[in-house]
Amino acid sequence: MLTSDPIVIIGAGLAGLACANYLHRAGRPVLVLDGADAVGGRVRTDVTPEGFRLDRGFQVLLTRYPEVERLLDYGAADLRAFRSGAVIRLADGRETTLQNPLQQPLAAFTALTSPIGSLTDKLRIMQLVLQVRSQTSQQLLSQPATDTLTFLRRYGWSEQIIDSFFRPFFGGVFLDRSLSTASNFFEFVFQQFVIGEAVVPALGIQQIPEQLAARLPAASVRLNTLVEAVGGNFVQLRAVKL
Ligand SMILES: Cc1cc2nc3c(=O)[nH]c(=O)nc-3n(C[C@H](O)[C@H](O)[C@H](O)COP(=O)(O)OP(=O)(O)OC[C@H]3O[C@@H](n4cnc5c(N)ncnc54)[C@H](O)[C@@H]3O)c2cc1C
Structure with a gap:
């Protein structure tokens, strides 16, 4: 040519x-x-x-x-940014908010009392937040992977928080509610939500x-x-x- x-x-x-x-x-x-x-x-x-x-x-x-x-x-x-977090509709129709504690520190206190997941679940979220912040995207993507559901269970989250938060939220992002997406990609996307902003152009x-x-x-x-x-x-x- x-x-x-x-x-x-x-x-x-x-x-x-x-x-x-x-x-x-x-x-x-x-x-x-x-x-x-x-x-x-x-x-x-x-x-x-x-x-x-x-x-x-x-x-x-x-x-x-x-x-x-x-x-x-x-x-x-x-660009116009959304606040970082997720609004979750509970089985009884009420709504509760799970906010990013790093971007809205005061929200961490209300998150601890929200009806989504146990205290351990919330501490595990904080643990993953700190973990993905300490690694580069390349490190996350190059580590050995399993599927996202297995990763979440091994990490110690309850089925309740998996079904009420991780499955609808990340299932929507991946168009995969079975959460069979590779776990290192899940960690990468989780990192992007934690360290960056979700925006749309005006x-x-x-x-x-x-x-x-x-x-x-x-x-x-x-x-x-x-x-x-x-x-x-x-x-x-x-x-x-x-
Ligand atoms: C509802 C929805 C929500 C999403 N939300 C997000 C989000 O929030 N954040 C995010 O990062 N991603 C999101 N995505 C994913 C993102 O939109 C896609 O990953 C990305 O747009 C794919 O880009 P692409 O160029 O690979 O393919 P496409 O956008 O599909 O582009 C392919 C192009 O090729 C053209 N084409 C195909 N065949 C031919 C042909 N024979 N001749 C000429 N032209 C042809 C098509 O017309 C089209 O313009 C979302 C996707 C959807 C559907």
Whole structure:
């Protein structure tokens, strides 16, 4: 391939745009093709005729994701943070809040008396918080893993806190309520929630892919361009009805 030939990337989701950004920084020409009408893939924001911005699915950005720190300009994204913690609906319909004791120290006292889990459960959460804070992301990800459910049980948490907090919260994050996700990845994500913030850009989550796309040369992202086949030296397109 001649160095002036663009590297064709299929998909202007976060993966494709991140890849295109790295290649562009390295001086390589890129051409990103996407069948959709906007960049972002699963990370999209719709604007209603009344001007409301609706993200597709509930998405948050965890600010300490190492890859995100390398790629995004946080200042330009005008990020708005959520308070760190989880609101849990109890079986009787009442709600209780489990807050991050490191970000809201006073909340630790109310957390101790909340009806979610035993005192030991809460002390174990504190123990894991301190443990993941003392390690780098790379250390967490490279340690031997089991599945998340086995990890939680071995760590000593009761079935009650697993079912009322870990399963709905991390099951939602992983789209895996059985908690079969690798335990080192669970520890990594837990660390991200502890050390960073969960944020959304003021104008919606799609601002993130828009920012990545805006850094690429004009005309290097082609939308409404569906790829039908890829061969050794060709990319075959299919017409998209607009
Ligand atoms: C409801 C929901 C909530 C989520 N919440 C979070 C969250 O809070 N935090 C978080 O970090 N992650 C979250 N995620 C996950 C995150 O959205 C995805 O991991 C990420 O967007 C995947 O990016 P991707 O580029 O790999 O794929 P995609 O976003 O799927 O992008 C693929 C792109 O390729 C295009 N494409 C595919 N085939 C072709 C073709 N043949 N020709 C042309 N174009 C093609 C598609 O149109 C699409 O734009 C959530 C996901 C969902 C669905």
